[in-house]
Amino acid sequence: xxxxxxxxxxxxxxxxxxxxxxxxxxxxxxxxxxxxxxxxxxxxxxxxxxxxxxxxxxxxxxxxxxxxxxxxxxxxxxxxxxxxxxxxxxxxxxxxxxxxxxxxxxxxxxxxxxxxxxxxxxxxxxxxxxxxxxxxxxxxxxxxxxxxxxxxxxxxxxxxxxxxxxxx
Numbered sequence: 001x002x003x004x005x006x007x008x009x010x011x012x013x014x015x016x017x018x019x020x021x022x023x024x025x026x027x028x029x030x031x032x033x034x035x036x037x038x039x040x041x042x043x044x045x046x047x048x049x050x051x052x053x054x055x056x057x058x059x060x061x062x063x064x065x066x067x068x069x070x071x072x073x074x075x076x077x078x079x080x081x082x083x084x085x086x087x088x089x090x091x092x093x094x095x096x097x098x099x100x101x102x103x104x105x106x107x108x109x110x111x112x113x114x115x116x117x118x119x120x121x122x123x124x125x126x127x128x129x130x131x132x133x134x135x136x137x138x139x140x141x142x143x144x145x146x147x148x149x150x151x152x153x154x155x156x157x158x159x160x161x162x163x164x165x166x167x168x
Contacts, residue, residue, distance in 0.1 A: 007062065007104055009059055009105060009108045012054055013054065016060075017054065019067055020053070022067070023091065026093075030094070032153070033128070033129070033158070034129055034132065056072060056074050056075065057072065058070055058072040059105050061092075061096075061104060061105055063101075068092065068093045068101060070089055070090070070091050070105070071090045071105040072087070072088040072090075073085050073087065073088070073113060074086040083120055084119075084120045084122060085113055085121055085122070087109070087121050087122070088123070090123075090132070119167050120164060121141070121165040122162070122164050123136065123162075123163050124150070124160040124161065125163065126151070126159075127159040127161045128158065141165040142164055143161050143162065145162040146159050146161055146162065
């Protein structure tokens with residue numbers, strides 16, 4: 001069976017707050033070093049705030065109806081920057097890693113971004129997150145800089161790697 005046949009990719013709507021809340025909180029809890037936010041930053045958000053978070057596209061991959069991965073797109077608003085967007089909130093449940101679901105999400109988000117006039121995707125990733133950096137490299141992202149001590153996590157400083165991908 002082809003990996004594309006195993007997963008369905010959709011964009012969450014503001015009616016999907018419960019689903020988004022569930023997978024976002026799971027991501028923050030299971031991979032705390034992968035995100036700038038902590039679970040505590042999100043867990044107490046009012047439903048209205050969760051819906052606001054979905055004002056930018058969040059793509060979800062489902063397997064047998066359950067969300068197993070997500071990837072968000074945060075377009076830049078100033079007109080001189082509207083050709084750029086940030087890739088945010090990337091998460092794949094551990095048991096689905098290495099099965100191509102991240103690539104499916106990236107293909108969907110890249111297509112959506114191009115149709116919206118975006119020609120450059122940008123992201124930051126923990127300099128210690130080698131698997132994520134390798135994934136981004138495979139999908140055309142190139143490192144363009146490093147932010148030293150960008151995150152402080154329980155007293156440990158973590159550098160962020162800035163990466164850019166030109167969409168074809």
